[in-house]
Amino acid sequence: MAIEGLSHATVLTIMSEVGPEGFEKFKTAKEFTSWLRLAPNNKISGGKILSSKTPKGSNRLKIALRHAANAIGNLKDTHLSDFFRRIAYRKGRATAVSATARKLGIIIWTMITQKTPYKPPTEYLFLDQKRKMKLVERMKKNITKFDLKPEDVGFATC
DSSP: OOOOTTHHHHHHHHHHHTTHHHHGGGHHHHHHHHHHTTTHHHHHHEEEEOOOOOOOOHHHHHHHHHHHHHHHHHHOOHHHHHHHHHHHHHHHHHHHHHHHHHHHHHHHHHHHHOEEEOOOSSSSOOOOHHHHHHHHHHHHHHHHHTTHHHHHHOOOOO
């Protein structure tokens, strides 16, 4: 119940469909989401992706996770609702529901198999922040590599 958007009914569905021991049958979270029919079915030929639609088919757990994902889409200021809104802005609400349901499946599989509590990330590093961090790290690396001093670079020290 620590995951936002999950209700008692969703948790009961998870336990009735898979059970605590059932998660051990799946080696990875990818296998679990593929079994749920939430992972994209990439058709690749010659290195080119021809199709990446999620396969048809449904089960009770997939429906429950999609309902939970839809509820997450209506929440505000949570880690998963931010993810939902980013996907919905680019690809539409239906795709965002599937993507968030898949993310929920991965979170649940990780929680149960590794026996760890859910800890939502407090902050995200967006692409521009990641680029800045990489640039700063590269500059530090080059400064040490070339054994430069602040005077050589043009920094004035007082």
